[in-house]
Amino acid sequence: xxxxxxxxxxxxxxxxxxxxxxxxxxxxxxxxxxxxxxxxxxxxxxxxxxxxxxxxxxxxxxxxxxxxxxxxxxxxxxxxxxxxxxxxxxxxxxxxxxxxxxxxxxxxxxxxxxxxxxxxxxxxxxxxxxxxxxxxxxxxxxxxxxxxxxxxxxxxxxxxxxxxxxxxxxxxxxxxxxxxxxxxxxxxxxxxxxxxxxxxxxxxxxxxxxxxxxxxxxxxxxxxxxxxxxxxxxxxxxxxxxxxxxxxxxxxxxxxxxxxxxxxxxxxxxxxxxxxxxxxxx
Amino acid sequence: xxxxxxxxxxxxxxxxxxxxxxxxxxxxxxxxxxxxxxxxxxxxxxxxxxxxxxxxxxxxxxxxxxxxxxxxxxxxxxxxxxxxxxxxxxxxxxxxxxxxxxxxxxxxxxxxxxxxxxxxxxxxxxxxxxxxxxxxxxxxxxxxxxxxxxxxxxxxxxxxxxxxxxxxxxxxxxxxxxxxxxxxxxxxxxxxxxxxxxxxxxxxxxxxxxxxxxxxxxxxxxxxxxxxxxxxxxxxxxxxxxxxxxxxxxxxxxxxxxxxxxxxxxxxxxxxxxxxxxxxxx
Numbered sequence: 001x002x003x004x005x006x007x008x009x010x011x012x013x014x015x016x017x018x019x020x021x022x023x024x025x026x027x028x029x030x031x032x033x034x035x036x037x038x039x040x041x042x043x044x045x046x047x048x049x050x051x052x053x054x055x056x057x058x059x060x061x062x063x064x065x066x067x068x069x070x071x072x073x074x075x076x077x078x079x080x081x082x083x084x085x086x087x088x089x090x091x092x093x094x095x096x097x098x099x100x101x102x103x104x105x106x107x108x109x110x111x112x113x114x115x116x117x118x119x120x121x122x123x124x125x126x127x128x129x130x131x132x133x134x135x136x137x138x139x140x141x142x143x144x145x146x147x148x149x150x151x152x153x154x155x156x157x158x159x160x161x162x163x164x165x166x167x168x169x170x171x172x173x174x175x176x177x178x179x180x181x182x183x184x185x186x187x188x189x190x191x192x193x194x195x196x197x198x199x200x201x202x203x204x205x206x207x208x209x210x211x212x213x214x215x216x217x218x219x220x221x222x223x224x225x226x227x228x229x230x231x232x233x234x235x236x237x238x239x240x241x242x243x244x245x246x247x248x249x250x251x252x253x254x255x256x257x258x259x260x261x262x263x264x265x266x267x268x269x270x271x272x273x274x275x276x277x278x279x280x281x282x
Numbered sequence: 283x284x285x286x287x288x289x290x291x292x293x294x295x296x297x298x299x300x301x302x303x304x305x306x307x308x309x310x311x312x313x314x315x316x317x318x319x320x321x322x323x324x325x326x327x328x329x330x331x332x333x334x335x336x337x338x339x340x341x342x343x344x345x346x347x348x349x350x351x352x353x354x355x356x357x358x359x360x361x362x363x364x365x366x367x368x369x370x371x372x373x374x375x376x377x378x379x380x381x382x383x384x385x386x387x388x389x390x391x392x393x394x395x396x397x398x399x400x401x402x403x404x405x406x407x408x409x410x411x412x413x414x415x416x417x418x419x420x421x422x423x424x425x426x427x428x429x430x431x432x433x434x435x436x437x438x439x440x441x442x443x444x445x446x447x448x449x450x451x452x453x454x455x456x457x458x459x460x461x462x463x464x465x466x467x468x469x470x471x472x473x474x475x476x477x478x479x480x481x482x483x484x485x486x487x488x489x490x491x492x493x494x495x496x497x498x499x500x501x502x503x504x505x506x507x508x509x510x511x512x513x514x515x516x517x518x519x520x521x522x523x524x525x526x527x528x529x530x531x532x533x534x535x536x537x538x539x540x541x542x543x544x545x546x547x548x549x550x551x552x553x554x555x556x557x558x559x560x561x562x563x564x
Contacts, residue, residue, distance in 0.1 A: 010508070011545035067349050069548070226292070263293035266351070 001133050006031065012069040013038040018059065021133060025125035026086035027118060032130065033059040035069055036138060039076040047144035047280035048078045048134065049273065052126070054151030055185070056104045058083050065262035071270040075277035078140050082130060084152065086119040100185050101192060107180070108156030109204045111193035120193055127160060127167070146276040150174040150265055152185070158206040162214040170279040172220035172272050174265050175227055178239040179207040185233050210242040218249040220275050222268045224258030283415050288313065294351040295320040300341065303415060307407035308368035309400060314412065315341040317351055318420060321358040329426035329562035330416065331555065333363045334408070336433030337467070338386045340365050347544035353552040357559035360422050364412060366434065368401040382467050383474060389462070390438030391486045393475035402475060409442060409449070428558040432456040432547055434467070440488040444496040452561040454502035454554050456547050457509055460521040461489040467515050492524040500531040502557050504550045506540030
């Protein structure tokens with residue numbers, strides 16, 4: 001598979017790259033960023049931390065504002081940030097013209113309904129196509145992967161990890177959507193991409209996946225108490241209940257005064273990188 | 283003086299604010315950002331580190347990409363990032379339509395030539411008007427200020443510190459323009475803002491100020507060896523020569539592989555914050 005280098009810039013001792021490739025999963029070009037820490041110059045493959053972004057974001061938001069490079073360089077971890085959906089003039093977009101669905105809002109699932117199913121296949125893009133590309137082009141140890149994400153990307157990290165046992169050594173999230181079946185952003189996306197039908201929706205809902213028996217070893221989740229989406233869209237109490245019932249050790253940190261922005265994410269990014277590093281380097 | 287709060291967001295334990303005010307120096311509205319670390323909640327005024335940005339930038343570039351908050355929160359230092367020039371439809375701009383002069387390129391001097399002199403008075407804005415506003419509205423210890431900056435903002439930090447003895451406890455720079463009299467960006471700006479005349483230009487040129495007797499205790503400067511502007515616009519060797527002749531201790535670090543971007547700046551930002559913190563907290 002061919003990879004086009006958009007840019008490669010030295011930062012924090014490593015290389016922050018941005019790359020473009022033709023995707024079979026989305027039938028569009030896709031752009032992602034990947035930070036490679038200094039260690040690969042010595043020839044050792046490094047573990048890989050996935051970061052899935054939230055609604056409206058591209059790879060660029062976390063790449064510019066995430067403050068992850070210092071921690072990743074120190075821990076010797078590569079950091080990959082994919083886009084949040086296919087994009088382009090031929091890709092359908094929100095019929096309501098809003099920002100919470102369509103381009104920038106792929107919800108990390110494979111759509112089954114048209115006109116979405118042709119392009120909106122972010123689940124297999126993230127789980128299959130992009131890892132194969134990374135393995136081919138970068139010194140990443142694909143036996144050591146972890147995943148995190150923000151908001152819709154927290155939903156992505158949690159649902160992909162829960163539904164792919166053994167694939168990720170650890171999973172964490174910043175202000176995740178944990179029950180899309182029960183909140184407006186999620187219901188809109190699931191209805192369009194998957195059609196009606198709760199059984200189908202449950203496979204893409206963190207709380208339902210846990211209720212239905214999916215497990216991870218443990219979870220780290222940060223939430224800002226001043227997050228304007230907390231009560232209506234995020235509803236961390238539903239994750240707490242599901243984890244308590246399932247016996248999944250959940251570290252849920254309610255951070256006083258923090259909102260939903262990268263000013264919140266960047267504050268706790270080094271904590272998450274360090275937490276994953278412990279589990280990736282065991 | 284009235285201050286309008288554009289936004290205040292919690293980050294790294296402190297508050298990242300963006301503020302707008304009517305400026306007498308520029309006769310425009312001006313926007314700046316100020317990060318206040320957690321310490322003032324305990325009532326202690328904190329030292330203030332100025333960061334002057336480079337060509338084309340506003341307060342936003344370093345605020346989003348600078349990775350300074352963790353270090354400032356740890357050291358208990360406030361961080362202020364002004365804009366680089368007056369802006370607006372009534373403010374004249376580069377007659378050539380380029381990005382290296384006019385709006386976004388105030389060069390931290392007070393223009394004497396029209397049409398520039400009405401608005402382009404960034405020197406007195408940074409040295410007089412904005413400090414008075416900060417002292418009025420924030421718990422900053424104005425007896426403990428330091429200054430740094432990038433590219434044109436490195437020029438600003440160095441020239442303001444050299445020409446205001448005792449004002450700043452320490453000064454550093456990232457990839458500064460050190461001899462505007464001798465390089466294209468600088469000559470264009472000095473000619474338009476100040477008119478012809480080397481005697482006038484020397485007062486706004488770091489190397490000339492040092493040659494003419496201005497002194498600071500020491501300097502910390504980082505330069506990227508892969509900076510595309512290194513040889514034509516930055517010319518750090520001229521600063522090395524001037525400091526050697528003047529007996530100013532200069533720590534000039536030539537960082538292999540780094541360019542002119544915020545990927546470079548953010549890599550060494552914590553070093554600079556820590557270096558200033560040592561001198562501010564003595």
